[in-house]
Amino acid sequence: MTRVLHVITGLEHGGAERQLALLLDHLPKDRVECEVAVLTHAGALGAGIRAGGVPVHEIGMRSNRDAAALPRLVRLIRKGRYDVVHTHLYRACVYGRVAAWLARTPRIVATEHSLGDGHIEGRRTTPGVRALYRASERLGHATVAVSPSVTRRLLDWGVRPARLVTITNAIDAGAFAFSAERRAAVRGALGIGPEEFVVGSTGRLVPSKSLDLLVRAFAGTGRTARPGSGDGRLLIVGSGPARPELEELAENLGVAGRTHFTGGTADVPGMLAAMDAYAAPSAHETFGLGVLEALAAGLPVLYRTCPAIDDLPSLMAPRVQRLPSWVAAWSAALDALPRTEAPTPARAAPPPLVGHYAVEARIAQLVDLYHEGPAAVRPVGGSALVAT
Structure with a gap:
């Protein structure tokens, strides 16, 4: 059984948050045991995830620069002894990858949901934002892009091709x-x-x-x-x-x-x-x-x-x-x-x-990534791109 902690910034009803809820519903429970850490607050979506039997931990971060959240997250990861930490959204990717690295988590995976042309989650992609992203990205083992467009942007940012894989968003x-x-x-x-x-x-x-x-x-x-x-x-x-x-x-x-x-x-x-x-x-x-x-x-x-x-x-x-x-x-x-x-x-x-974006194929790709890394992810219907 692989124990996975998903780290996400918040659990409002946004696209990335709904994607996480969808993954939690479909990941094979006989192979993957999941918990969620939310940096801010769980909200209604978090309550629904809890009702489905998945533990949700609130870190209580008060702002983007609330550094006290980092040791709390490190303690949670060490206590849970997770095999994989999987981060979602910019703030959670930065704090989550650092915390997982400090806790010596065996595998650190991040999904990039919100990188557009010139912005990431509503903030401008300034040189400082890009530098912080790249620095934290190097602490992980694999970065998932949710579309080929995001893959191209991450390559332009300098993310190493061998660490990058496209697993598109999914739909039921x-x-x-x-x-x-x-x-x-x-x-x-x-x-x-x-x-x-x-x-x-x-x-x-x-x-x-x-x-x-x-x-x-x-x-x-x-x-x-x-x-x-x-x-x-x-x-x-x-x-x-x-x-x-x-x-x-x-x-x-x-x-x-x-x-x-x-x-x-x-x-x-x-x-x-x-x-x-x-x-x-x-x-x-x-x-x-x-x-x-x-x-x-x-x-x-x-x-x-x-x-x-x-x-x-x-x-x-x-x-x-x-x-x-x-x-x-x-x-x-x-x-x-x-x-x-x-x-x-x-x-x-x-x-x-x-039908091209059916959730079942994406789940299979993600489970492969948890266990073996980017090179193990097999293309499904031409939608998965392993950058090499």
């Missing part, structure tokens, strides 16, 4: 299968009529997601859900520091009454069921998990950048449209989306692209 498509009952329940709770047209987006509310573009585009549409029934709705699912500015923008543009900010939620499938179309205006993405989940839910998708799609042009999904950064282009695309007057519209089957 069945979890996002459309449910008419769930659609009705979520719409009812939000006060949205059964025949109103709803466009939505999910994810952390941070400036890099460019959700202000979506709010402006929505305000510029002329779409109606049904003649005489009023305008459509915008559903923004997630929490984050950009929420007050987005709410103020919606108010100033006169669409606050038609825009729903739900905050973070564990029921992403329900929110997708309530939508009629999905929009992802972010200019910088490391993978684009929200787009993949929307496709699994059978929704048409508008997006600006999404490595999950762009890295695999041969598997381009139907009902997907890539747009530039112009507000007018997004308004026009929103207006052109197909609509129906049926309270429960038909949903498309998930495209082959979704």
